[in-house]
Every structure is written in C-alpha cells, then in structure tokens.
Amino acid sequence: MQRTGAQIVWEVLTREGVDTIFGYPGGAILPTYDAMVDYPIHHVLVRHEQGASHMADGYARATGKVGCCIATSGPGATNLITGLATAMLDSTPVVAITGQVGSKAIGTDAFQETDVTGVSMPVTKHNYLVTDVRELAQVLREAFHVARSGRPGPVLVDIAKDVQQATTEFEWDDRPIRLRGHRPRAQALNESMSRALELIKAARRPVILAGHGIILSGAYNEVREFAEKTNTPVALTLLGISAFPRSHPLCLGPMGMHGEAYVNQAIQESDLLLAFGMRFDDRVTGTIKTYAPHARKIHIDIDPTEINKNIKVDVAIISDLKAALERLNPHLEAGDHSEWIARIQEWAEDTHARDIIRNAPTSERLLSPHVVHDLWKATSGNAITVSDVGQHQMYEMQYYSHDRPKTLITSGGLGTMGFALPAAIGVKMGMPDEEVWVVAGDGGFQMTMAELATAVQENLDLKIAIVNNSFLGMVRQWQEFFYDKRYAATPLFNPDFTKIAGAYGIPAFLVDNREDVIPTIEKARQTPGVVLIEFRVEMEEVVYPMIPPGSSLAEMIRRPKNGEGTTEVSDEMKQAGIGAASV
Amino acid sequence: MKHILVALVENKPGVLARVAGLFRRRNFNIDSLTVGTTEDPSVSRMTMVIDSTATDASAVERNLYKLINVLYVQDVTNEPSVIRDLAMVKVSAGPENRGEILQLVDIYKARIVDVGQQTMIVELTASPSKVDQFVQLLEPFGVREMVRTGLIAMKRGDEPMFQEETDEHARGEWRVLNTN
Numbered sequence: 001m002q003r004t005g006a007q008i009v010w011e012v013l014t015r016e017g018v019d020t021i022f023g024y025p026g027g028a029i030l031p032t033y034d035a036m037v038d039y040p041i042h043h044v045l046v047r048h049e050q051g052a053s054h055m056a057d058g059y060a061r062a063t064g065k066v067g068c069c070i071a072t073s074g075p076g077a078t079n080l081i082t083g084l085a086t087a088m089l090d091s092t093p094v095v096a097i098t099g100q101v102g103s104k105a106i107g108t109d110a111f112q113e114t115d116v117t118g119v120s121m122p123v124t125k126h127n128y129l130v131t132d133v134r135e136l137a138q139v140l141r142e143a144f145h146v147a148r149s150g151r152p153g154p155v156l157v158d159i160a161k162d163v164q165q166a167t168t169e170f171e172w173d174d175r176p177i178r179l180r181g182h183r184p185r186a187q188a189l190n191e192s193m194s195r196a197l198e199l200i201k202a203a204r205r206p207v208i209l210a211g212h213g214i215i216l217s218g219a220y221n222e223v224r225e226f227a228e229k230t231n232t233p234v235a236l237t238l239l240g241i242s243a244f245p246r247s248h249p250l251c252l253g254p255m256g257m258h259g260e261a262y263v264n265q266a267i268q269e270s271d272l273l274l275a276f277g278m279r280f281d282d283r284v285t286g287t288i289k290t291y292a293p294h295a296r297k298i299h300i301d302i303d304p305t306e307i308n309k310n311i312k313v314d315v316a317i318i319s320d321l322k323a324a325l326e327r328l329n330p331h332l333e334a335g336d337h338s339e340w341i342a343r344i345q346e347w348a349e350d351t352h353a354r355d356i357i358r359n360a361p362t363s364e365r366l367l368s369p370h371v372v373h374d375l376w377k378a379t380s381g382n383a384i385t386v387s388d389v390g391q392h393q394m395y396e397m398q399y400y401s402h403d404r405p406k407t408l409i410t411s412g413g414l415g416t417m418g419f420a421l422p423a424a425i426g427v428k429m430g431m432p433d434e435e436v437w438v439v440a441g442d443g444g445f446q447m448t449m450a451e452l453a454t455a456v457q458e459n460l461d462l463k464i465a466i467v468n469n470s471f472l473g474m475v476r477q478w479q480e481f482f483y484d485k486r487y488a489a490t491p492l493f494n495p496d497f498t499k500i501a502g503a504y505g506i507p508a509f510l511v512d513n514r515e516d517v518i519p520t521i522e523k524a525r526q527t528p529g530v531v532l533i534e535f536r537v538e539m540e541e542v543v544y545p546m547i548p549p550g551s552s553l554a555e556m557i558r559r560p561k562n563g564e565g566t567t568e569v570s571d572e573m574k575q576a577g578i579g580a581a582s583v
Numbered sequence: 584m585k586h587i588l589v590a591l592v593e594n595k596p597g598v599l600a601r602v603a604g605l606f607r608r609r610n611f612n613i614d615s616l617t618v619g620t621t622e623d624p625s626v627s628r629m630t631m632v633i634d635s636t637a638t639d640a641s642a643v644e645r646n647l648y649k650l651i652n653v654l655y656v657q658d659v660t661n662e663p664s665v666i667r668d669l670a671m672v673k674v675s676a677g678p679e680n681r682g683e684i685l686q687l688v689d690i691y692k693a694r695i696v697d698v699g700q701q702t703m704i705v706e707l708t709a710s711p712s713k714v715d716q717f718v719q720l721l722e723p724f725g726v727r728e729m730v731r732t733g734l735i736a737m738k739r740g741d742e743p744m745f746q747e748e749t750d751e752h753a754r755g756e757w758r759v760l761n762t763n
C-alpha cells in the first residue's frame with residue numbers, strides 16, 4: 001500500500017506496540033503530527049521536551065516496554081538530550097523521533113537546523129538520520145530492535161521533513177530483525193560457568209551485589225533462588241533497589257556512598273562478590289584501590305565492555321542474567337553461611353543503634369527520613385515511588401522499603417535533577433492501576449514543575465511529595481563537610497508550592513510536623529487526581545552514612561550515636577572529598 | 584606494546600565519526616587509524632594501532648562491537664600477517680647528494696616518484712619499522728615534507744576472515760577470560 005513517510009511512522013510504531021507517545025510539535029515534525037490523528041496513539045503533550053524524554057524513560061522503566069517520545073528539529077530535539085543521556089546511563093529502552101529540516105536544506109544552517117545525530121551520538125545507543133523515505137520503515141523497526149535488545153538504551157531517529165511528506169510503497173515486514181553488526185553473543189561459555197561454580201562452592205563469606213540488570217532481565221526469581229539455595233546475603237545498588245525484596249531475611253540493604261556501613265563492611269570483608277547486573281560504579285566502590293581486597297569476583301553482565309572496566313574480576317559471564325542463572329542454579333549446592341550472616345548482623349547492631357527513625361521518633365523540626373519512612377508506612381510499602389536527585393533520594397533508598405520489582409524509579413547513573421515529576425507521569429501512564437508517588441526536593445522539583453500541567457491535562461492520579469529544605473540539600477551537605485560551610489549558591493528562594501499547585505487546580509497541603517505526616521498522606525491518597533504535599537523539613541540535614549568521594553568503603557562518616565547532632569569530619573576525609581578525581 | 588586491530592564496518596555515512604567519537608569518549612589512545620574500501624562495496628575496513636601500555640586493546644575491541652555498524656574485529660597483533668605502511672618523503676636533493684639518496688632508495692626498494700630542482704619525492708611501502716629506518720636515514724639530507732598512510736594489515740593464509748552468517752561477537756569474551 002502507498003503511504004507517506006509520516007504515515008509510515010505510525011504504521012510502524014503501532015505495530016511495535018506503542019500506544020502512548022510523549023511529545024511536543026513544531027514545524028519540522030508537523031507532517032507526522034498531522035498523520036498521527038488517524039492512528040490509535042495517545043499523544044501526551046508535555047510542557048518541555050526534556051519532560052517528554054523523561055516520561056518515555058519512566059514509562060519504559062515501569063512497563064519494561066520501549067518508551068517513545070517525539071519532538072521537532074533544532075531546539076525541540078536538543079531539549080530531549082538530558083532525558084536521552086539519563087536513559088543511556090541507566091540502560092532504558094527509549095525511541096526518540098525528531099523532525100529534521102528538508103534533506104536538501106541539511107548543512108545550510110536552515111531555520112531550526114541542528115545536527116541532531118551529531119549532538120545525540122554520545123548519549124544514545126545508536127541513532128539514524130533518514131533522508132530517503134524508502135528506508136524509513138526499516139530504520140524505525142531497527143530502532144526498536146536496537147533499543148530493547150542486549151543491554152537496552154535510547155535510540156534516536158531523525159527524519160527529514162520531506163521524507164515525512166514523500167510517498168512510498170509500505171509493506172510490513174515482520175521477519176525478525178537481523179542486523180549485520182550488533183550480534184552480541186548472549187550465551188555464557190561452559191568454562192566460565194564451571195569456574196564460577198567452583199568459586200561459589202569454595203566461598204565462606206559471599207555477598208551478592210544486586211544491580212539494575214536483575215530488573216532489566218527479569219531475573220528476580222532466579223536471583224532469589226540463587227541467594228536462598230546458597231544462603232548468600234544480598235547488597236543492593238541504588239538501581240538494584242526493588243530487584244530483591246528488602247524485607248527478605250537475606251537482604252542487607254543498600255551499598256555504596258550512602259549505603260549502610262555494615263553492608264559496605266560486608267563487601268570489604270567478603271571473600272566472593274557475585275556482581276549480578278551491576279557495573280561497579282564509583283558511587284558503590286569508593287576508591288577502587290582498596291575495594292573488597294579479599295574477594296574473588298564473579299561478574300555476570302550482558303555488556304562485555306563492563307567486564308574489567310572498573311574492577312578486575314576473576315570470572316566473567318557475559319550473558320543475560322536470567323539465562324545465566326537458569327543455567328547456574330540447578331548446579332548449586334545448598335550452602336550455609338549462617339556464621340557469616342551472624343557477623344554481618346552484629347555489625348548491623350551498631351547501625352541500628354544510630355538509626356534516626358528509632359532514636360528520634362519525634363523531633364522539634366520535621367526530618368526528611370521521617371517523611372520517607374511514614375510515606376512507606378502509609379502506603380504499606382506498596383507504592384511505586386519516583387524519586388528525584390539529592391538527599392531525599394538517598395533517604396528514599398534508605399527508608400522506603402521496596403519489596404516489589406520496579407517500584408523505585410530514579411535517575412541513578414546521570415543523577416538528573418528534574419527527573420521525578422515527568423518520569424512519574426510516564427510511570428503512571430504505563431501502570432495506571434499503581435499508586436505512584438513523586439518524591440522530590442525543592443530544587444529538582446522546580447526544574448521541571450511545568451509538567452504539573454501535563455499531569456492535570458492527562459487526568460492522572462498522581463501524588464507528589466516535595467521535601468522542602470530551602471537548600472540544594474545534597475550540595476549544601478558537601479559544602480558543610482568539605483568546604484567549611486561556605487554555602488555558595490545553595491540557599492534557595494522558593495515559591496509557595498501549595499499556591500503553585502493551586503494555580504493548576506491541584507489540591508495541596510503543607511506539613512511541617514511529624515504528627516501530620518501520615519494523616520496528610522492519607523488525605524492525599526483519598527483525594528482523586530493530582531495531589532501535592534509540601535513537607536517543610538529541617539534545613540540543614542545531613543545524609544549519613546557517607547563515604548567521602550575518593551575514600552574507601554571502610555571509611556564512612558557514620559551517623560551520630562544518639563541519632564541527633566552531627567558527626568565531625570576528619571581532615572583526611574575532607575581532603576579526600578575535595579581532591580577526589582571524580583566527585 | 585603496539586596492538587593492531589582490524590575492523591570491518593558498514594560503509595555508511597557517519598560510521599567513521601562513531602568510531603572516532605568512541606575513542607574520544609572512552610579516552611582511548613590511537614597511534615594511527617586508516618580507513619579504506621574492501622572487496623565488498625558495502626563494507627569498509629579500518630586498521631588501528633593502539634599503544635596497549637596506555638589503552639587496553641581488548642576494551643577497544645569490545646567497545647567497537649557495541650557500535651551497531653561494526654561487523655567484525657580482529658586482533659592481528661599475534662597472528663602471522665602482512666603489515667604495511669606507505670610513506671612519501673620530499674627530501675632535499677641537490678646535485679651533490681642525489682647519488683647517495685639513490686643508493687638508499689635502491690637498498691630499501693623504495694621508488695622516486697617526483698624530481699624537482701632541489702627536491703625529490705621518495706615513496707616506500709614496507710613494514711612500519713623499515714619505513715622508520717628509511718625516514719631516519721633520509722633526515723640528514725633535509726626532509727621537507729613527509730606523510731605516512733598509517734599501517735594496514737592482513738592475516739596470512741587461506742582461512743576466511745570471518746563468516747558473516749554465523750559469527751557472533753564473542754571474541755571479546757575470550758580475550759577477557761584469557762587475561763585472568
């Protein structure tokens with residue numbers, strides 16, 4: 001059948017299973033927007049294209065499907081970039097479609113012309129510029145294939161305007177895509193499997209490092225089976241939160257810079273680390289010179305370039321995690337590491353003694369950990385929380401206990417402030433029956449709060465918790481620790497967030513003491529539609545524990561003993577924090 | 584140590600930019616990179632030389648495979664192969680030293696491809712180390728201009744380079760295991 005390029009976009013997208021797309025129109029993409037009206041696609045009109053790419057990302061993280069966004073040439077396309085970079089670092093499958101100036105005008109600095117494939121090259125898994133309508137259908141199919149296959153990632157398709165207007169014969173080709181390049185081997189070698197089994201059998205102090213790969217590969221049951229059979233405790237990366245039930249007796253909790261001290265200690269003392277779909281990011285290793293000095297390492301990852309990138313490993317299993325564990329698990333021998341686990345529990349006692357929830361059940365000022373903890377309580381731990389970036393994000397990691405997979409959505413690798421609200425809109429569109437909460441700081445929320453309009457326009461049932469400390473809290477914390485409390489550019493003037501909400505017709509509440517937290521959350525839950533709660537919290541909180549950047553996992557700044565006050569930071573740690581090569 | 588990688592890539596716009604972008608982004612240090620056509624018009628061939636004291640050649644290989652347009656990567660460093668570099672040297676050649684230069688040209692099986700009033704262009708195709716020596720020997724006469732293509736390499740023997748239909752990108756895994 002004869003189709004225009006614009007129609008082909010929707011012919012392919014609908015066949016690839018896309019029913020929702022996030023976008024913003026403009027001249028170079030208008031033909032495609034015009035054709036959209038005739039197809040069963042729900043278009044979500046965002047308020048800034050960054051929102052569109054975060055929404056597609058959030059949608060993909062929550063559903064496991066490819067998220068889609070669309071924008072015009074030039075500024076529309078460049079506004080997508082932050083969202084694409086976010087999806088790239090966290091390996092989420094996103095397809096972004098952008099209009100480009102007419103193919104004859106490319107290279108002439110035409111109105112709204114940007115070299116979008118050039119700009120997006122380092123932040124996409126792959127990208128395409130289409131200047132011939134006959135290639136369009138195949139390119140779009142490839143884009144979906146590349147986005148979701150292997151290690152997922154964002155793919156951008158830039159379509160010249162005349163290609164959208166041109167007509168060609170369209171025939172849906174549903175044979176599986178086979179690319180000439182890009183045929184990663186997905187099957188692990190037998191010899192690495194048997195070597196891994198030997199190390200597992202010999203281990204006395206094993207720890208599983210559970211990462212995002214578990215979620216991407218859908219390997220929850222296999223990881224659980226592995227942990228239970230071998231009696232191996234499980235430490236979580238930030239994106240590994242919800243990849244293993246937090247309430248499981250073998251779950252230790254989060255590792256790394258703001259992970260729990262006993263978890264990091266367990267890693268340092270371990271004799272075998274099982275890295276399942278994680279990439280030894282500097283945020284979880286601290287300085288690699290002293291990382292887990294006694295441990296052998298088995299690394300299972302689908303991406304060969306992750307092997308030996310940061311940490312040299314003893315066995316590499318390059319495979320989809322689920323497939324690898326399906327092969328390993330039947331050969332595992334029942335293990336008993338109760339002594340090792342008891343030792344970790346002993347270390348954990350010290351952490352519990354410092355715990356802010358137990359030690360400061362109420363306090364004069366509202367504390368962020370209390371907000372997050374009470375949100376967990378009020379939602380019975382069952383909500384999907386979409387967290388922004390900063391102190392509140394680390395509190396969310398520490399105090400909201402996630403048991404179900406894919407229930408913490410946050411920008412881990414790029415740490416993109418402004419991610420939460422738009423990503424949550426994507427999450428809610430993809431999972432309409434879930435209770436979805438945005439948890440954002442006052443800084444990050446203001447970066448993308450224009451998307452409140454999108455949420456209202458879409459009639460979403462979305463709950464928003466702003467943790468307002470009137471500071472760029474996490475940066476202020478670094479200034480407190482490492483820069484002698486010289487608060488350069490971190491105090492924030494803030495609007496009245498409840499009034500902002502009011503302007504959109506969003507019911508809003510202000511909470512500034514502990515007693516009102518749970519009742520107000522309850523009220524929000526019972527109010528349909530978008531509801532916003534502003535929590536005014538203590539201004540100068542500090543996220544403990546903390547490994548200063550460049551320090552070892554063994555050198556944490558601990559929570560103060562009585563649960564209140566602050567911990568002095570040693571001069572060495574201060575120097576390490578300022579001087580670290582990567583911050 | 585120098586590592587020589589040969590990559591077959593799709594002959595499509597932007598592929599060179601992707602490879603160059605990868606090297607820049609991952610901070611890979613490349614001594615030389617050549618690109619040329621092959622027996623298959625849809626495929627280009629790249630040869631790159633990597634100083635493996637600064638850059639892990641296996642990491643380069645594995646990262647190349649992440650590029651969608653890369654079909655095959657071969658590390659020929661330790662394989663029996665033919666390795667060539669081509670140099671053109673414009674050397675000062677007054678009447679007094681032409682004879683001596685001609686002698687060198689003869690010994691090295693180089694060729695004179697242009698003769699001017701005061702200069703000559705000498706061309707040599709040989710192994711990189713031989714080219715190095717030759718250029719060094721010309722230096723005392725006065726090298727006015729010099730260009731080298733960068734090295735190209737081909738494995739000896741009858742074995743086909745790779746089977747496009749069946750080969751998977753698994754070599755990276757082998758290399759990883761071998762280093763441990």
Ligand SMILES: Cc1ncc(C[n+]2csc(CCOP(=O)(O)OP(=O)(O)O)c2C)c(N)n1
Pocket residue numbers: 388389390391392393415416417418440441442443444445467469471472473474475
């Ligand atoms: C887009 C972007 N810009 C800057 C940063 C650096 N940064 C990290 S955390 C942070 C402060 C966040 O403040 P806020 O949103 O108020 O959250 P809080 O830390 O107070 O909970 C900043 C500026 C970032 N992560 N992302």
